[in-house]
Amino acid sequence: MAPPHSRPVGRPVGRPVGAVTRGTTNPNRLRRMDRWIAAAHGRALASADDPLAVDLGYGAAPWTAVELLARLRTAAPAAEVVGIEIEPARVAAAKSYEREGLTFLHGGFEVPLPGGRRPMLIRAANVLRQYDEEAVAAVWERLCARLAPGGLLVEGTCDEIGRRHVWVALGPEGARTVTFATRLGSLERPSDLAERLPKALIHRNVPGEPVHAFLRDFDRAWAAAAPYASLGARQRWITTVRELSAHWPLTDDVRRWRQGEVTVNWSALAPR
Known part of the structure; x- marks a missing residue:
C-alpha cells in the first residue's frame, strides 16, 4: 500500500x-x-x-x-x-x-x-x-x-x-513499545533480528542510533550468558534479557521472556 x-x-x-x-x-x-x-x-x-x-x-x-x-x-x-x-x-x-x-x-x-x-x-x-x-x-x-x-x-x-x-x-497517541520475538532454537545472536526491524527502524540500525546500541548491548549480554546455554536456549535468553533490563526500559517480565520475547519502550529506540 x-x-x-x-x-x-x-x-x-x-x-x-x-x-x-x-x-x-x-x-x-x-x-x-x-x-x-x-x-x-x-x-x-x-x-x-x-x-x-x-x-x-x-x-x-x-x-x-x-x-x-x-x-x-x-x-x-x-x-x-x-x-x-x-x-x-x-x-x-x-x-x-x-x-x-x-x-x-x-x-x-x-x-x-x-x-x-x-x-x-x-x-x-x-x-x-x-x-x-x-x-x-x-x-x-x-x-x-x-x-x-x-x-x-x-x-x-x-x-x-x-x-x-x-x-x-x-x-x-502514537508509538508505545517495540517487541522482539524469536524461535529461540534458531537464534545465533539477538542482532539476527535486525533484518526484521519494521520500516521505521530498519534503516536506523547504524552507529549513533538507539536501536543499534540496543542490539549491540543485546549481543553482549547474550555472549556473557553463554554458560547458560547448557541449560537450554530459553534459560540463556532469560538471563540475557534480565541483564538487558538493567540498562534499557523493558516493559515486560519473565512470563513473556520465556516465550522468546522482549518488549522495550519506543522512546528508548526512537530514531534520532
Missing part, C-alpha cells in the same frame, strides 16, 4: 488508499504477534462494547485473519475480525472462509468499516516494508486515527515462516 499523501492528482474519490503488496503469506506466520496481542490487549478487547479487530493487508490467502480470530477468542470470546485487502481478487477468494465473526472487505489504509465502526485492534504485518521510511509516520497517524478509544495498532515485520519478528505497538 502506498502512503496516503502520495495519491496521484485526480485519483477517484472512494478508491482504496494504497497499492498492492506481494501478498506472501503462510499458515502460522504471525503466531508470535497474535499471542502477544492476546496477552497484552486481550483484556481490553474482552471488555470492549465492540471487540472488533482488523487484519490489514492479509495477503494472497486469508490464513492470518482466520488464525487471528481463533487466537483473539482465547482472550476475548466475542471478538470479531475483518480482513481488509486492497486487491479485489484476494477479497473474492477469501469470501469462502467467512463465518460468524470473520468477514473480508476491499480497502486500504482508510480502513473502511460499515456503520462507522472503529476497531479496537488493527494489525498490519509485513505491509509497510515496501515503502519509504518517510511514509511511515503518516500511515501510523492515519491508522491510529481509525482506532476506537483504548485501541491498539500493531505494525511490524517477520520472516516467511514466523521465526523472527519485530513489531511496534501504537495507541491513539
